[in-house]
Amino acid sequence: MNPPPADAAPTTPSGGQRGGDGGPAAVVEGAGLRLRDFRPDDVADLVAAGDDPLARWFLPGLPAPDTEARARWWVAEGVPGLRAAGGVAYAVADSGTDRLLGGVALGNPVPQRRQAEIGCWVLPGARRRGVGTTATRLLAGHAFATGTARLELLAVADDPASQRVALAAGFRPEGVRRDAAATPDGGRQDLLAFVRLAGDPDGPVRRLLPDLPAGRLTDGVVTLRRLAPGDADEMYALHSRPEVVANQAPPVPPERHVIALRCRLAESQWLTGTAARLAILDAGTGRFAGSCGLVYAEPGTGQASIGYALAPGFRGRGLATRAVRLLAGWAFGPVGAARLVAGTVPDNTASHRVLHRVGFHREALLRGRLPGLAGTRLDDLTFALLPTDLTGDPPG
Numbered sequence: 001m002n003p004p005p006a007d008a009a010p011t012t013p014s015g016g017q018r019g020g021d022g023g024p025a026a027v028v029e030g031a032g033l034r035l036r037d038f039r040p041d042d043v044a045d046l047v048a049a050g051d052d053p054l055a056r057w058f059l060p061g062l063p064a065p066d067t068e069a070r071a072r073w074w075v076a077e078g079v080p081g082l083r084a085a086g087g088v089a090y091a092v093a094d095s096g097t098d099r100l101l102g103g104v105a106l107g108n109p110v111p112q113r114r115q116a117e118i119g120c121w122v123l124p125g126a127r128r129r130g131v132g133t134t135a136t137r138l139l140a141g142h143a144f145a146t147g148t149a150r151l152e153l154l155a156v157a158d159d160p161a162s163q164r165v166a167l168a169a170g171f172r173p174e175g176v177r178r179d180a181a182a183t184p185d186g187g188r189q190d191l192l193a194f195v196r197l198a199g200d201p202d203g204p205v206r207r208l209l210p211d212l213p214a215g216r217l218t219d220g221v222v223t224l225r226r227l228a229p230g231d232a233d234e235m236y237a238l239h240s241r242p243e244v245v246a247n248q249a250p251p252v253p254p255e256r257h258v259i260a261l262r263c264r265l266a267e268s269q270w271l272t273g274t275a276a277r278l279a280i281l282d283a284g285t286g287r288f289a290g291s292c293g294l295v296y297a298e299p300g301t302g303q304a305s306i307g308y309a310l311a312p313g314f315r316g317r318g319l320a321t322r323a324v325r326l327l328a329g330w331a332f333g334p335v336g337a338a339r340l341v342a343g344t345v346p347d348n349t350a351s352h353r354v355l356h357r358v359g360f361h362r363e364a365l366l367r368g369r370l371p372g373l374a375g376t377r378l379d380d381l382t383f384a385l386l387p388t389d390l391t392g393d394p395p396g
Helices: 040-048 067-084 131-145 160-168 229-239 256-264 266-271 319-335 349-358
Strands: 028-030 033-036 088-094 100-110 115-122 150-155 172-182 188-197 222-226 276-282 288-298 303-310 339-344 361-371 377-385
Touching: 028 131, 033 131, 040 067, 040 100, 067 088, 088 131, 100 131, 115 131, 131 150, 131 160, 150 160, 150 172, 160 188, 160 266, 222 266, 222 319, 229 256, 229 288, 256 266, 266 276, 276 319, 288 319, 303 319, 319 339, 319 349, 339 349, 339 361, 349 377
Parallel strands: 115 150, 303 339
Antiparallel strands: 028 033, 033 088, 088 100, 100 115, 150 188, 172 188, 222 276, 276 288, 288 303, 339 377, 361 377
16 A cells, blocks of 8 residues: 655654654554564564565665665664654564564644544565554554544555555545656556545445455356456457447447556456456366456446457357356345346347346337447447346356
């Protein structure tokens, strides 16, 4: 997750988290972790973090190759200086061994709003053990107990690990801060904002789109899994085909970088509830066969929409029907949708046959609903599915 920048001292709007004279911070313990001051014997572990991007901000002020010097500077001067200026930065350590696991901090306060940002990093060897989530939850609880009312956790869109920490620690997606952070090449990038208030529950945020069971859905013939960055080439080839483009609105071939971005951000969009984008695989060979997706834009009414496309070499075998049936079963089950809709151009009869086989009913012709080429408009033939309409067995 994006921590406070190195050139802005991590500070807190409350006074109960550190010694204002640069003295030691209050120790916070819980769930097997200890938040404490950084010490000279942490230097070796800080050096082990190397140039890990999540750790780099903790070691500011010296050239990147001189990692040990940066670590010693941080422990001896950086942390005390920040706390003397009203900041707070903690080492995250194992409660039993006191061995360093990472760091967590508050920064960029807005005192009149009783607001601050929170950020953490975890040593590579300690990841996937819940350390980041626990440390974030501990410091958030301590901040709220000492006067903070609102905490923000900011993450870049292609950092799903930090977004998972935010959601697991009770931070809700709130929106996008456009061009809010610098990139290593001197450009700018958006940050996703996750927010937790003092009155919010301590548990994880309930996601609109839950993870797939065991990371996939399958009926033994087709398998659906989340779209991944490595799918970009096959996705571009599929969605550039003339017959696939003709059934899009507007019917314009995609650009390669747009498809690559879609694949790279698929996990982030899934986590924030924007869309569930999936690859369709031949279960026997594991080969990429197509793509499908679910957008749950109306959770208040229970309506979600689906779309799909199949590569030529896999057509005519019923794979699209199986994929849509799997997706619909998941939508009605773990997602909790009450109604699915699928929009098609009127002459896409192959897609209509797929929808009929799954149980969709033709519902309406929406004249001129979709954008076409050169200012023209296209009709949208809409099909709908209720849980009682779904044919075949739902995914296990």
